[in-house]
Amino acid sequence: xxxxxxxxxxxRTIAAAVLVAVLQGCSAAAPAGDVAAPAKQxxxxxxxxxxxxxxxxxxxxxxxxxxxxxxxxxxxIAPPVxxxxxxxxxxxxxxxxxxxxxxxxxxxxxxxxxxxxxxENVVWVVRLDPEGWRVVGMAMRVxxxxxxxxxxxxxxxxxxxxxxxxxxxxxxxxxxGQAAAPQxxxxxxxxxxxxxx
Numbered sequence: 001x002x003x004x005x006x007x008x009x010x011x012r013t014i015a016a017a018v019l020v021a022v023l024q025g026c027s028a029a030a031p032a033g034d035v036a037a038p039a040k041q042x043x044x045x046x047x048x049x050x051x052x053x054x055x056x057x058x059x060x061x062x063x064x065x066x067x068x069x070x071x072x073x074x075x076x077i078a079p080p081v082x083x084x085x086x087x088x089x090x091x092x093x094x095x096x097x098x099x100x101x102x103x104x105x106x107x108x109x110x111x112x113x114x115x116x117x118x119x120e121n122v123v124w125v126v127r128l129d130p131e132g133w134r135v136v137g138m139a140m141r142v143x144x145x146x147x148x149x150x151x152x153x154x155x156x157x158x159x160x161x162x163x164x165x166x167x168x169x170x171x172x173x174x175x176x177g178q179a180a181a182p183q184x185x186x187x188x189x190x191x192x193x194x195x196x197x
Contacts, residue, residue, distance in 0.1 A: 036092045039102035039126040042133040046124070047087050047106065050078045063127060063134040066153035073156045085110040100128040103139075123148075142166055143173075 042061055049057035055078040059067050062077065070077060090105035104126055109119040125137040137152045149166065151159045 035094055035099045035128075036102055036104075039128075039133045040089055040092055040104055042126050042135060043104040043106065043124045044089060046135050047089075047108075051081050051085060051087075053078050053080060061135050062153055063129050063136045064131070066134070066136055066156075069154060069156050073160075075156050075159075082110055082112075102126045102133075143169065 046058055046061040049055075049061065055076055058077040059070070062070070086109050088107045088109075090107065092102050092104040095101050095103055102125075104124045106122050106124060107119050108122060109117060111117045120140065123139045124135055125139070126133050127136045128134075136154055137150065139148045139150045141148045146169075149162060151162060153159070
């Protein structure tokens with residue numbers, strides 16, 4: 001069984017929908033419009049492939065280094081996604097002086113089996129490589145009180161270590177929450193007097 005790349009929907013499963021907004025949105029400067037459009041299209045193609053479970057197409061939109069390293073480690077890029085999942089691509093921001101790195105904001109929304117809707121914001125890092133725009137990583141806020149989690153797809157060992165760190169932190173918080181929760185043990189009900197008629 002392959003190991004799955006830990007994108008937000010996998011971490012959400014582990015975290016029971018604790019993901020929250022990583023950014024309030026990003027805005028591209030006016031001259032960056034020509035650079036940003038193809039970067040956005042790469043993210044759209046990547047997310048569409050993930051929704052379809054098309055690992056080959058999703059993998060093809062990664063950088064050569066990310067593709068090679070995730071293949072070597074047996075990490076799947078397109079984990080199973082519910083049919084109810086949708087995404088929206090928000091604005092993006094060119095973050096390098098050379099115009100070759102763009103952050104593309106997205107919102108991933110899903111409804112679970114109990115009709116609970118959750119939305120998570122993810123910022124995808126896209127770089128202009130010789131073969132075109134390629135996804136090289138992502139950022140998301142897993143815990144409100146900690147910095148966003150940054151996943152570099154070109155360093156899958158670090159991604160897996162961060163996934164393990166998130167799982168341990170969730171467990172620690174769950175344990176601490178149980179210890180901190182007031183103990184409301186049920187007391188046996190007092191015997192009731194028979195009703196008088």
